[in-house]
Amino acid sequence: MENKFVNGLFVSKRDNSPDFVKANLAFNEKFITYLQENFNDKGYVNVDVLESKEGKLYAKLNDWKPDASMKKEEPKEETKEEINLSQIPF
Numbered sequence: 001m002e003n004k005f006v007n008g009l010f011v012s013k014r015d016n017s018p019d020f021v022k023a024n025l026a027f028n029e030k031f032i033t034y035l036q037e038n039f040n041d042k043g044y045v046n047v048d049v050l051e052s053k054e055g056k057l058y059a060k061l062n063d064w065k066p067d068a069s070m071k072k073e074e075p076k077e078e079t080k081e082e083i084n085l086s087q088i089p090f
Contacts, residue, residue, distance in 0.1 A: 009026070011059050
């Protein structure tokens with residue numbers, strides 16, 4: 001699987017950040033072009049923030065798409081039975 005790094009997006013974590021701060025993101029002008037070139041069919045650019053083996057954070061394009069064999073089958077139409085109100089015991 002090829003890593004597609006996000007151009008113009010920089011991910012870091014400051015050592016003195018509180019625990020609830022998971023990452024700091026910085027964007028430069030190249031990021032705008034990157035977004036425009038990478039929108040998916042639904043109009044999104046999906047990005048994963050990952051950690052390298054050395055512990056450094058980085059951003060990677062998530063361009064995963066389900067293949068045709070993973071698509072859900074359409075639910076079958078249920079047949080509806082008429083209910084006779086006189087048959088209800090209450």
